Amino acid sequence: MNPWDLVTWLASIILAASAVVIFAMFLRDAKSTLNRETQDKDESKDPRSSAATPDRASPTPPENLPR
Secondary structure (H helix, E strand, O other), X not given: OOHHHHHHHHHXXXXXXXXXXXXXXXXXXXXXXXXXXXXXXXXXXXXXXXHHOOOXXXXXXXXXXXX
């Protein structure tokens, strides 16, 4: 076995291991993002939450701005 073959195998193992780590991190972040979206949808269905937060589509203008 050539020394370059050993370097090639070692580099391949390192790259494969890093790909697995990066994919696991992606899945963890995707799971937390999906959980956050479902929480937001659940909060928007709650009738009490709409009264507590102002409507973002039609904000009221501040009183101290010139007209």
